[in-house]
Amino acid sequence: MIVMDSRRINDEIAERTGICLPDTKLVAEAIEKAYANGSPMLFNHVMRSALFAHAFTDQRPNSEDRELIIVSAVLHDLGLAEHRCPGIERFEIRSANLARDFAVERGMAGDRAWLLWDIIALHPYDFNLHKEDEAWAVQMGILADVVGAGIDLIDPAVVARIVACYPRLNFKSGFYRLLASEAATSPPPPCHPVTMIRYHELGEYDVPNARDLIAGAPFDD
Template structure:
């Protein structure tokens, strides 16, 4: 196991190792490398911004944030973000983690694809969101120190990430495309199924059962 990358110590408690084992067992190399990069990007941003945050909670949040895409943790009818958040909550409850900390992790995972909200919440939630944004879409790329960015990529390679992550998203929720209504993952469904149309918010209002 790598012990430190980009000045960030990888958590090595039993809880952290058990969380890593779950992602290793049910995820794949794509999700493993992505999740670790997300953790490190978020952690470095936290250090550089002199934010107070719990490194272990950020680590668990990062490891579980895409676990809802896997067959083991995917529900038939919930957003994949909620599936991952629920999995993290069940996991943390086994370690007598305080309810407040568990809720923090739940929020971080559930909101990691919700711009305009996540970045204004607690440090762990915001840092996970920014870590995801940097790794997936390059948000804040030029502001992140290049030498640290390269060190992180060396430890957890991208390996054709751009081309592989979109199909990985789709595989995770193609059986429940309606769960992408109102969030950015609807774009993934339409990438593979251009004919697919989710509900329209305005039509939901106009065709509601209210009489006026």
């Protein structure tokens, strides 16, 4: 695992994974923010998600705003970190609000800052897969790390280097505990009307268990 030092972290990531992150102050400060506000397990998750997202950008040639991709992925769970963040909103909304405030304070312009907000606020759902290429890349990076979706689209050697650089640290059980704590303390997300009808009226909808989805990721822990 890389020791956090924003002055040399990009060089170490490039050396150990072959991935060159945008060498900008915003990226460095976003990584520092995530490191300072999350457990090692959660920090490693957002860093793997960011590196996977970067790898996916090669499949979408219009994913030009790589700085936005990395910052969105690195900060996407900011509101989930140890439940230290104020507010009664769901964790993805807390994360989006905190990330947008962080970016605007550092000069990110309006439309771009709102795209950052959208990407993070929508990441538990499938909306980002149908939006801008940057949103798609971030969503794919997160899905690859949490449930393994799309991981086969990335060179296995690259995946192995990313995981070696940022080990999973019992991510499956640790992340599930974070989500369980969120479920016990925060308002539930809105449910799609079709899901409601299938469950209440048709009686044929089996709601998937997040524990099973996370446990099914093609990683050891």
